[in-house]
Structures are given as C-alpha cells and as structure tokens.
Amino acid sequence: xxxxxxxxxxxxxxxxxxxxxxxxxxxxxxxxxxxxxxxxxxxxxxxxxxxxxxxxxxxxxxxxxxxxxxxxxxxxxxxxxxxxxxxxxxxxxxxxxxxxxxxxxxxxxxxxxxxxxxxxxxxxxxxxxxxxxxxxxxxxxxxxxxxxxxxxxxxxxxxxxxxxxxxxxxxxxxxxxxxxxxxxxxxxxxxxxxxxxxxxxxxxxxxxxxxxxxxxxxxxxxxxxxxxxxxxxxxxxxxxxxxxxxxxxxxxxxxxxxxxxxxxxxxxxxxxxxxxxxxxxxxxxxxxxxxxxxxxxxxxxxxxxxxxxxxxxxxxxxxxxxxxxxxxxxxxxxxxxxxxxxxxxxxxxxxxxxxxxxxxxxxxxxxxxxxxxxxxxxxxxxxxxxxxxxxxxxxxxxxxxxxxxxxxxxxxxxxxxxxxxxxxxxxxxxxxxxxxxxxxxxxxxxxxxxxxxxxxxxxxxxxxxxxxxxxxxxxxxxxxxxxxxxxxxxxxxxxxxxxxxxxxxxxxxxxxxxxxxxxxxxxxxxxxxxxxxxxxxxxxxxxxxxxxxxxxxxxxxxxxxxxxxxxxxxxxxxxxxxxxxxxxxxxxxxxxxxxxxxxxxxxxxxxxxxxxxxxxxxxxxxxxxxxxxxxxxxxxxxxxxxxxxxxxxxxxxxxxxxxxxxxxxxxxxxxxxxxxxxxxxxxxxxxxxxxxxxxxxxxxxxxxxxxxxxxxxxxxxxxxxxxxxxxxxxxxxxxxxxxxxxxxxxxxxxxxxxxxxxxxxxxxxxxxxxxxxxxxxxxxxxxxxxxxxxxxxxxxxxx
Amino acid sequence: xxxxxxxxxxxxxxxxxxxxxxxxxxxxxxxxxxxxxxxxxxxxxxxxxxxxxxxxxxxxxxxxxxxxxxxxxxxxxxxxxxxxxxxxxxxxxxxxxxxxxxxxxxxxxxxxxxxxxxxxxxxxxxxxxxxxxxxxxxxxx
Numbered sequence: 003x004x005x006x007x008x009x010x011x012x013x014x015x016x017x018x019x020x021x022x023x024x025x026x027x028x029x030x031x032x033x034x035x036x037x038x039x040x041x042x043x044x045x046x047x048x049x050x051x052x053x054x055x056x057x058x059x060x061x062x063x064x065x066x067x068x069x070x071x072x073x074x075x076x077x078x079x080x081x082x083x084x085x086x087x088x089x090x091x092x093x094x095x096x097x098x099x100x101x102x103x104x105x106x107x108x109x110x111x112x113x114x115x116x117x118x119x120x121x122x123x124x125x126x127x128x129x130x131x132x133x134x135x136x137x138x139x140x141x142x143x144x145x146x147x148x149x150x151x152x153x154x155x156x157x158x159x160x161x162x163x164x165x166x167x168x169x170x171x172x173x174x175x176x177x178x179x180x181x182x183x184x185x186x187x188x189x190x191x192x193x194x195x196x197x198x199x200x201x202x203x204x205x206x207x208x209x210x211x212x213x214x215x216x217x218x219x220x221x222x223x224x225x226x227x228x229x230x231x232x233x234x235x236x237x238x239x240x241x242x243x244x245x246x247x248x249x250x251x252x253x254x255x256x257x258x259x260x261x262x263x264x265x266x267x268x269x270x271x272x273x274x275x276x277x278x279x280x281x282x283x284x285x286x287x288x289x290x291x292x293x294x295x296x297x298x299x300x301x302x303x304x305x306x307x308x309x310x311x312x313x314x315x316x317x318x319x320x321x322x323x324x325x326x327x328x329x330x331x332x333x334x335x336x337x338x339x340x341x342x343x344x345x346x347x348x349x350x351x352x353x354x355x356x357x358x359x360x361x362x363x364x365x366x367x368x369x370x371x372x373x374x375x376x377x378x379x380x381x382x383x384x385x386x387x388x389x390x391x392x393x394x395x396x397x398x399x400x401x402x403x404x405x406x407x408x409x410x411x412x413x414x415x416x417x418x419x420x421x422x423x424x425x426x427x428x429x430x431x432x433x434x435x436x437x438x439x440x441x442x443x444x445x446x447x448x449x450x451x452x453x454x455x456x457x458x459x460x461x462x463x464x465x466x467x468x469x470x471x472x473x474x475x476x477x478x479x480x481x482x483x484x485x486x487x488x489x490x491x492x493x494x495x496x497x498x499x500x501x502x503x504x505x506x507x508x509x510x511x512x513x514x515x516x517x518x519x520x521x522x523x524x525x526x527x528x529x530x531x532x533x534x535x536x537x538x539x540x541x542x543x544x545x546x547x548x549x550x551x552x553x554x555x556x557x558x559x560x561x562x563x564x565x566x567x568x569x570x571x572x573x574x575x576x577x578x579x580x581x582x583x584x585x586x587x588x589x590x591x592x593x594x595x596x597x598x599x600x601x602x603x604x605x606x607x608x609x610x611x612x613x614x615x616x617x618x619x620x621x622x623x624x625x626x627x628x629x630x631x632x633x634x635x636x637x638x639x640x641x642x643x644x645x646x647x648x649x650x651x652x653x654x655x656x657x658x659x660x661x662x663x664x665x666x667x668x669x670x671x672x673x674x675x676x677x678x679x680x681x682x683x684x685x686x687x688x689x690x691x692x693x694x695x696x697x698x699x700x701x702x703x704x705x706x707x708x709x710x711x712x713x714x715x716x717x718x719x720x721x722x723x724x725x726x727x728x729x730x731x732x733x734x735x736x737x738x739x740x741x742x743x744x745x746x747x748x749x750x751x752x753x754x755x756x757x758x759x760x761x762x763x764x765x766x767x768x769x770x771x772x773x774x775x776x777x778x779x780x781x782x783x784x785x786x787x788x789x790x791x792x793x794x795x796x797x798x799x800x801x
Numbered sequence: 802x803x804x805x806x807x808x809x810x811x812x813x814x815x816x817x818x819x820x821x822x823x824x825x826x827x828x829x830x831x832x833x834x835x836x837x838x839x840x841x842x843x844x845x846x847x848x849x850x851x852x853x854x855x856x857x858x859x860x861x862x863x864x865x866x867x868x869x870x871x872x873x874x875x876x877x878x879x880x881x882x883x884x885x886x887x888x889x890x891x892x893x894x895x896x897x898x899x900x901x902x903x904x905x906x907x908x909x910x911x912x913x914x915x916x917x918x919x920x921x922x923x924x925x926x927x928x929x930x931x932x933x934x935x936x937x938x939x940x941x942x
Contacts, residue, residue, distance in 0.1 A: 678835035682827075686843040690930070697937060757899030757913050759833035766837065767915040767922070768897040774918075775880050775895065778925040782873050785929035789870065792936045 004062040006076045009046055010130060013039050013123030017116050024112035032111040033101035039119060040093035043126070047086045050078065053494065056502035057083055061132065061196070070135070071193045077132035080502035084345070085129035085253075085260055088352050092252045093122050095477035099360050100244035102474040103367060114154060114242070121147035125253050129260055134183040134193040141179070141225075144257060145172040148249050152241040164237035167572070171224050171234045179221025179261075185214035186268075199267045199509070206272075215269050218261070219278060226258025228316060229286040232309045233568050239301040243363030246301060251308050251355035259312065259348060262319050266507045270323035280420070280431070283317025286310065288434050291441035296559055300362045300372040300453065303445060304355070307398065310442065311351045314413060317435075318344035321416045322504075325511040334511050335520075336419035341504040342496075342522050343412030349495060350397065350405040350488060357481035358394040358449070361387060364474055365453060370464030374448065379458025383467045386475060388454045393482040399446035399544075400439065400537065405488030407537075408524060410439065414533040436536055443544030444551065451548075492524035500524070600721055607724040614731060623738030633674060641667045654699050662692040679762045806855065813855035820848035828923050832911070838919035842926025849931055858939065869935065873928025880921030883914055 016039050024032050050057045059079040066074050078086070097118070104111060124147055127140030146169075153165035183193070189208035190198045198205055205211065222228075227235040238250050249255070262279060269275040290310025297303040322341030325334045364387055366372045369380065381388045393404060400410030417432040460466075469475075487494065501522040505514060514520060547554070590601070614620050641664055648660035665688030672681035749761050749769065758764035766774050824844035831837030852861050884895035899913035 679837065679840065682835060682840045683843070686840065686847070690843075694937075756897060756915065757832070757911055758915070760831060760835065760837070762835075763831045763837045763919075764915075766839075767832075767918045771880075771884070771895045771897065771915070771918055774922060775884065778877055778880060778922050781929045782877050782925055785873055785932040786870065788933050789936045792939075 003064055004076075005046070006060065006062050006078060006130065007064060007074060009043055010076070010123060010127050012043060013119040013126065016119040017123070020115045020119065021112040031101050031106045032115050033097055033104070036115040036119060037094065037097045037101070039122065040090045040097055043122075044087070044090035044094055047083060047090055050083055051087065051498060053498050056080055056498065063132075066136075071133075071187070072135045073133055074136060075132040075194060076130045077196065078130060079506055080499050081260070081263055081506055082129050084349070084499045084503060085256070086126060088256075088349070089122060089125050089129070089253050092248060092352060092356050092481075095356065095360075095480055096244045096248040096252075099247070099363070099474060099477040100242070102471050103244055103363055104242065114151075117147050117150045117154070118245075118248075121151065121249065121254070125257070128257055132195050134186065134195060136193075137195075138176070138180050138183060141221075141257065142173070142176050144254055145169060145176060145225075148172070148238075148254055151245045151249060152238050154242055154245065155240070158240065160237075161240040164234070164240040168234040168238050170576075171231055175221040175224025175231065178217045178224075182214040182217030182221065185210045185217070189214070195264065195268075205268065212272070212274060215272065215275055216278070218265060218269075219275070222258035222261040223282060224258070225261070226255050226312050226316065227286075227309050228258070228282050228313060229289055229309075230568050232286060232290065233572055235309055236302050236305040239299070239305050243301070243359060243366065246304075247356050247359030247363070250305065251359055252352040255308060255312055256315075256348065256352070259315050259319065259344075262316065263344075263503075263507055266319065266323050266326075267509050270326040270508060271328070271510065273324075273327060273329075276320045276323045276327065279320030279323070280317050281320075283313045283315070283320055284431055284434055284438075286313025287317060288313075288438040288441075291438045291445065294445040295441055295448070295555070298373050298375055300365065300374060300377075300449065301359070303374075303449065304358055304362060307442070307445060308351075308355060310438065311347070311355070311398070314435075314438075315344050315348055315351065317431075318347065318413060318416050321420045322508065324420070326508050330423060333419065333423040335517075336423060337416075338504060338508060338511060338520075339412065339419065340416030341507055342500055342524070343409060343416050345500045345503050346405075346412060346492070346495070346524060347409035349499075350409045350485070353481050353484045353488065354394045354397040354404070354406060357390060357478045357485065358398065360474075360478045360481070361391040361394060364470045364478070367474070368465070368470055369467045371462070374452040376459055376462040377453040378456035379454075380467045381454040384454070384469055386469055388450075390475070390478045390482045391454065392450050393485055394478075395446040395449045397485040399443045401541070403489045404485050405492075406485070407489060408492060411533045411537065412524075414536050418532060436540070439536075439540050440544050440547065443540050444548050447544070447548045448551075496522045496524045596718075600717065603721050603725050607721070607728050610728045610732060611724075614728075614735065619739075620731060620735050621738040622734055626737070631674075634671075637667055637670055637674070658692060658695045658699060661695065662688065665692070677762070679760070810855045813851055817848045817852055820844060820851070824848065828919065829916070831919060832913065832915065838922030839926055842923040843930065845923070845927050846930040846934070849927075850934060853934070853938070858935070867931075869928045869931040871928070873925050873932060876921045876924030876926070876928055878921070879924060880918050883918045883921065886914070 016036065020032060020035060023035055027035065050060075057078070057080055059077065061075065061077050063073050063075040066072050097115075100114070100118075104114065121144060124140045124143035128137055128144060131137035131140060149165045149169040152168055153161045155161045185208070186198060186205065187193055189211060190201050190205045192198060208214075224231040235250060235255065239246055241250070266275075287310050290306045290308075290313055294303050294306035294310060297306060318340045322337055322339075322344060324330045325337035325341070330337060362372060365377065365384075368384065368387075369377060371377065397404035397406035400406045413435065414432070417435045421429045421432050504522065508514070590597070644660050644663040644667065648657050648664070651657045651660060665684065669681045669684035669688065672678075672684055749765060752758050752761045752764035752769075756764040756768040758768065824841045827836035827844060828838060828841030831841065849861075849865075852865070883897075887896040888894055895918075897913060897915040897918065899911055899915070901909055901911050903909055
C-alpha cells in the first residue's frame with residue numbers, strides 16, 4: 003500500500019464519510035467537507051510536478067486477484083499526472099463553485115457530494131491504472147457515477163432520460179472496450195499496459211489485433227462523445243451545472259482521449275488507428291461546431307462545443323500517431339507537433355470550458371434562464387461575469403491573448419502538415435477544420451454577445467440580474483487567469499508535462515531516435531505563416547457571418563430536415579427494439595399450453611431424429627427378438643384399438659372408458675410377461691385413476707359441457723406422429739445396441755443376499771430402497787397437495 | 802330420511818374382514834411372494850372405501866377414528882427411520898438385514914428390517930389414498 007494507493011482511496015473513503023457527517027453537520031454546507039479531498043489530492047499530485055524536468059515514472063502495485071492477473075497496479079507518469087492534476091485541480095474549483103451554487107436547504111447534498119467523490123475516485127483510478135482490468139473497473143465506475151449525477155434531480159423526466167441514454171451509450175462502449183482488452187490479453191498474456199507496450203511486435207502480429215483496436219476505439223469514442231456517439235452529451239446537460247462543468251467538459255469526456263493517448267504506443271504505428279481517429283475526430287469537430295450554432299440553450303451550445311473540441315483533440319491525436327508509422331518516417335517531427343498541440347489543447351479546453359460552464363451556471367442562477375432569446379443587455383448589470391465569459395469564449399474561439407489561440411495555431415499546423423505530407427485529397431481536412439473553426443468563432447460570439455449585449459428584456463426574466471456572490475466567482479476567476487497565463491507563459495507546461503507525455507506516447511517515433519535531445523517549445527508568436535492568415539480569415543469571415551447571422555440561419559439550418567438526426571434515430575431505435583422484442587415474445591409466448599407443448603415436442607423430434615440419423619446410429623437388429631405368441635398379438639391389437647378409439651371418440655365418457663381399457667390390457671401384459679407385482683398394482687391403480695377421471699368428468703362445469711369432437715389439427719397430428727415415430731425408432735435402436743450383460747444376474751441371488759424370494763420386492767425394499775423411500779415421499783406430497791387444494795381454499799374467492 | 806342398503810351393508814360387514822385379511826397377507830407375504838407394502842396398502846384402502854360406500858363418512862370416522870394424514874406422515878417417517886437406524890449402527894443408509902428366529906406359535910420365522918420399511922410404505926399408501934379420497938368426497942361443490 004503506497005501513498006498513491008491511499009490517494010485513490012481517499013475519495014472513496016469520503017463517499018462513506020460524507021453521508022454520515024451530513025446528518026450531524028447540517029449547519030455548514032457539506033461541500034466544505036468534500037472540498038478537503040480535491041485540495042489534498044491536488045497538493046499531493048503537485049509534489050510530482052516540476053517546471054523544469056519531467057517526472058520519473060512511478061509504479062506501485064498491490065495484489066488483488068492474482069489468479070486472473072488483476073492487481074491494483076498504479077502507474078504515474080506525465081500523462082497520468084496531467085490528468086490527475088486536471089481532475090483534482092478542476093475538481094477543487096468545481097466543489098468550491100458548487101458550495102455557492104447548490105442550496106444547503108433545498109438540495110440533498112449528501113447524495114451530491116457522495117456521487118461526486120465516487121466519480122473523482124473512479125476518474126483518478128482510470129488515469130492511474132496500469133492494469134487493463136483495473137482501468138476497465140474504474141472506467142465503468144465513472145459511467146455509473148456519471149449516471150447518478152446526471153439524474154441528480156431524478157424528479158425530472160428529462161434528467162432520467164438523459165441519464166439512461168448516457169449509461170446505455172457509455173456502457174456499450176465500455177463492454178466493447180473490455181472485449182478489446184481481453185483480446186490484448188490473449189495476444190500478450192498480460193494485462194499490464196507497460197508490459198504490452200514493451201512486447202512490441204509480439205502483440206501486434208496477433209490475428210485479432212486489428213479487431214481489438216476497433217473494440218477499444220469504440221469505447222474511447224463513446225466515452226468522449228465522438229460522432230456518432232455524441233448524442234448522449236447534450237442530454238446529459240440536465241445535470242446540475244457544476245457537474246456539467248466537471249464531468250462533461252473537463253474530465254469524464256476526456257477519459258476517451260486519455261485512453262487513446264495511453265494506448266497510442268501499442269496501436270499508433272497502424273494506419274487504421276491513425277486514420278480512424280483523424281476522420282472521426284474531424285467529422286465530430288465539424289458536426290459539433292455546426293450544431294452548436296443552432297442551439298438556444300447555452301448549456302446545449304456548450305455541450306456541442308465540447309463535442310467539437312473533443313473531436314479536434316482526437317483528430318490531433320490521430321495525426322500525431324502518424325509520426326510512429328514507417329511510411330511517414332521523414333515527416334515524424336511535423337506529426338509530433340500534432341501531439342504537442344493535442345495535449346496543449348486538452349489543457350486549454352479543460353480550463354476555458356470549465357470556466358464557461360460555471361459562467362452559464364451563474365447566468366442561470368442570477369437570471370433564471372439559460373435561453374439566449376431571453377437574455378441580453380445585462381452587460382452593465384453583471385460586468386465581472388461578462389469579463390470572465392468573454393475570456394473563456396475568446397480562448398475557445400482561438401483569439402489572442404488567450405491559451406486557445408496557441409492551440410488553434412498548432413492545430414492548423416498539424417492538419418496542414420498532414421495535408422502536405424499525404425495524398426492530395428487530404429487537403430480537404432484542413433479546409434474542413436478551417437470551416438469548423440469559423441463556426442466555432444461564431445458560436446463563441448453568440449455566447450458573449452447574445453447573452454450580455456443587445457436589448458434588455460426585463461419582462462422575460464424571473465428576477466433582476468445582479469452579480470453573483472463572491473464565492474461563486476472565485477473558480478471562474480482562477481480559470482480565466484489560467485487561460486491568459488497559458489498564452490503568456492506556455493512554458494509552464496511545455497517541458498514539464500507535454501514533452502515527456504509526447505515522448506511517452508510515441509516511444510518509437512523516428513524523430514526521438516534521430517534526435518534524443520528534441521525539446522518542445524511552445525510560444526505565443528509563430529511568425530508570419532499560413533496559420534496566422536487562416537486565423538485572420540476566421541476572424542474576418544466569422545465576424546461577417548455573425549453580423550448577418552439572423553439572415554442566413556433559417557435557410558441554412560433548414561437544409562437538413564429537423565427530424566432527420568441521430569437523436570430521432572436513437573429514440574426510434576430504442577423504441578423499435580422494445581417493440582420488436584415485445585412482438586417476438588408475444589409471437590411465441592402465447593400463454594397457450596398447446597403451443598408450448600408443440601415447441602417441446604417439435605424440439606424433441608428434431609433433436610432426437612437429427613442425432614439418430616446424423617450419427618448413423620439407427621440399427622434394426624432382430625436376432626435377439628423372441629417369437630410373438632398369438633395371445634400377445636391379440637392383446638396388442640386390443641390396445642391399439644382402444645387407443646384409436648380414445649383418439650377419435652366424441653365424448654369424454656367414452657375416452658375415459660377407452661383409457662381404462664388400455665390400463666387393464668397393460669395389466670394383462672404384465673401377467674403374460676410374468677410380472678405379478680406389477681399386474682396387481684396396475685389393476686388397482688388403473689381402477690383408482692379411472693374413478694378419479696370419472697369424478698373430474700362429473701364435476702365439469704355444466705354450462706360449457708358441450709360434447710364436441712376433438713379439434714383436428716394437421717400440425718398436431720404431424721407432431722404426434724413424429725414423436726411416436728421418433729420414440730419407436732429410438733427404442734428399436736436402443737434394443738439393437740445391447741452391448742453389456744444386464745445386471746439382473748446379481749438380483750437373482752436375492753434370497754442369499756436379502757432373505758427374499760420375491761426379487762421385485764427385494765429390489766424395492768432392500769437393494770434400491772432409497773428410490774422407494776423417495777417415491778412414498780412423492781405420494782405423500784401428492785396427497786397433502788390434494789388435501790390443501792381442497793380444504794385450504796382461499797376464503798375470499800367469491801369477492 | 803336416510804336411505805339404508807341392507808344388502809350392501811350386510812355384505813360389507815363380511816367382505817371387509819376378508820379384504821383386510823388378504824391385504825395383511827399380501828403385505829407380509831410380499832418378501833417371498835407377489836405383493837408387498839404398496840399393493841397391500843391399496844387393498845386395505847379399498848376395504849375402507851367399501852366401508853365408506855356402504856355406510857356414511859361420519860359413521861366410519863366414529864368407528865375407525867384415524868387421521869389419514871398423520872398415518873401417511875408416520876409411514877414416511879417409519880421408512881426414513883429404518884434407514885437412519887442403519888446409520889446409527891455404522892453401516893450405509895438404508896442397509897437392510899435379515900435373520901431366522903424361532904418364535905412361539907409361528908415356528909422358524911424370517912425377521913427382516915426390510916419388513917419395517919415395507920410397513921412404512923404400507924402406512925403411507927393407506928394414509929395418502931384415504932386422504933385423497935376423503936378430501937374429495939367431503940368437498941362440496
């Protein structure tokens with residue numbers, strides 16, 4: 003047990019402590035108790051952080067289930083540290099913000115903070131796990147805790163819907179990922195990511211390696227809301243705003259990014275991996291930024307913007323992984339730059355998106371609405387909020403002097419170098435990226451100007467807007483300062499985090515082999531180049547489009563019919579699955595015993611006949627048969643006549659008599675086949691059962707007692723003939739296969755062994771008395787059953 | 802007005818004894834001749850049924866006050882306990898043994914634990930059969 007293990011354990015301990023303390027500390031806001039966790043953890047992880055040098059990776063392990071290779075193995079390197087700092091750092095700010103956002107008196111804070119701590123622990127566990135199974139366990143725990151947090155206001159229908167949808171989609175991805183992990187285990191024999199990376203080609207040559215890659219990518223894409231699995235994210239906006247800020251912008255949705263980055267050393271050298279990620283990322287980027295324009299709800303807008311930014315990061319990771327591919331070896335350095343951009347933008351995005359969500363929360367809190375059609379003209383009422391919103395949005399739009407500007411420039415460098423060093427048609431990717439950036443610019447402007455400038459609609463707002471309490475502004479203030487600091491001092495993160503991370507992600511990149519002293523250097527000023535021109539183009543075109551937004555929005559948005567989207571498809575698919583399942587179930591679970599019996603018998607016929615004929619076991623061996631005597635033949639004919647009579651008789655009484663005849667003939671068979679005990683018993687039992695049949699017949703309800711012929715059904719006849727035929731064939735074959743001597747010889751010694759001259763009785767009460775004992779128990783149970791049915795009837799039946 | 806069938810009742814009085822004797826014979830002869838606890842129990846039950854048909858339920862119950870459910874349960878218990886008995890003696894469950902003993906009046910007689918087991922079967926069969934028949938006949942629809 004190391005301190006790293008304790009660090010992960012801490013949030014889980016608080017999951018238990020918080021509800022316990024909640025009862026006794028009603029006077030103070032529970033958030034203050036919860037705040038201990040992220041602050042402690044942030045300080046703890048900061049001790050590993052140094053501006054000048056990279057962290058020495060730490061591996062600690064505690065056995066858990068060694069028999070399946072599952073150990074609590076934690077690994078802390080720069081990539082993990084980066085995520086751990088994001089999780090705990092933004093976690094601190096979110097908890098602080100939520101203290102002022104959530105009311106102490108109206109909300110169930112014990113639930114809220116317990117779920118939040120659960121999530122924080124799970125997320126930390128995910129990014130620190132070295133064991134794939136452990137990673138998967140924590141991964142699913144983030145899905146579950148996210149589900150709980152989205153449905154925090156479970157009284158609302160939309161919250162429950164959103165929670166369910168996110169669970170369905172992320173769980174589907176999670177299972178797929180597990181499948182990929184298991185294949186990796188099959189290929190490598192270990193669940194340790196370190197060891198799999200170290201194995202290199204031994205793993206990559208496995209036949210199922212490429213499928214494993216796609217299974218794992220599916221997990222990453224669903225979690226990170228990539229196209230077409232992004233549809234859960236806008237619906238997850240029903241969660242309380244601190245949750246949206248934390249889970250659905252800064253941490254959980256980046257779990258997929260983490261997974262891709264973490265597994266890049268294994269899969270990165272494969273073109274399938276790179277191009278899948280690039281294409282999905284670019285499509286997500288374009289789709290997300292375009293859809294964000296359509297939104298009126300600020301949180302929905304931010305959700306789409308998150309989707310789009312995650313697509314951007316993903317596509318950069320894809321471009322970066324090309325640096326490991328041998329075909330692109332000469333351009334390794336250009337592609338490595340994409341990795342740098344991805345990690346840098348990851349940091350930037352967490353900063354500005356967290357801040358923007360908090361600002362939207364403040365707007366919601368202070369005005370009572372998040373609808374941009376109702377907001378407007380409140381700049382002079384809330385100047386501080388306006389400033390912070392502007393910083394966040396400008397950083398997102400990629401404008402100087404904010405961190406987003408640098409990452410956007412680096413993004414353009416990445417896609418341009420991709421286009422330059424690849425096929426000609428790849429040129430479309432920078433163009434799509436550029437157009438998406440224009441959309442991004444427009445919706446950033448919408449966030450700022452539609453909500454803060456313009457006309458002030460006093461009548462539309464529930465309350466008079468004013469600045470929020472000071473405590474609520476602390477967190478966005480810290481994030482806004484960071485957004486600016488990342489522009490002026492990118493050196494804070496370049497050599498300390500980004501450089502070792504990139505080297506970690508592309509260990510076999512030709513660049514690092516040729517040039518071991520390579521260093522990342524991020525600066526705000528790149529000089530005059532194409533990227534800068536593109537940015538200026540974005541600003542000019544974006545401003546013009548924003549100003550003419552009202553004119554073009556309706557015709558452009560109507561190009562795609564409203565009902566034709568993935569949301570409707572999802573709803574229709576869920577509905578369709580339910581309906582189909584119901585229909586299928588109803589089609590065979592008819593409630594009719596006749597139908598069920600016909601399934602059982604049909605299966606019997608098919609299975610038995612297929613086995614009998616398929617294995618060629620049918621034999622007809624008559625050499626052992628005894629000669630047939632005339633009285634046996636007579637009795638046989640009598641039985642058949644009675645049976646046919648039962649089958650075709652038109653009255654119940656006749657059928658009962660027919661069955662009686664069969665029973666008595668059988669007892670005669672027992673007589674002629676020398677089984678006196680059986681004959682005696684058969685006689686008496688047949689008499690009793692006939693009497694009972696008559697009893698049932700007598701008490702049948704008078705009203706429905708119409709004497710009718712048995713309904714003849716062709717299928718029933720076929721099934722009945724089939725069963726008869728099957729069993730006859732089986733019986734004949736079994737008779738032909740008498741390969742062992744019967745054990746009957748042994749029982750002929752019954753007088754010596756059991757002192758009995760009656761062998762049957764000796765078997766029943768001595769050799770195999772256990773069967774008899776249980777049979778009388780059966781008889782007794784049947785008697786008691788009949789007694790209770792008749793005597794202990796439910797008294798209130800007539801009600 | 803109560804209907805009485807003199808012929809049936811007179812015949813029953815004689816027949817029941819004959820049937821009962823036969824059933825006891827079948828029960829005890831089972832070890833060496835066709836018969837045994839099961840068929841013996843069924844024949845006893847048929848004697849009782851004859852009584853119920855000739856007389857009415859209450860009368861027979863007064864003359865012959867047996868709770869058939871308890872009889873059946875006792876039968877199961879007796880059979881299981883013969884098995885448990887062999888466990889006590891350190892042999893496998895339900896091991897049976899037999900011995901020839903000189904008894905007064907009966908002479909050289911075979912005594913076997915299987916007989917006790919069969920007695921349990923007999924009691925269970927009589928009890929269960931009569932439980933079923935009396936339950937159904939007492940039921941009014």
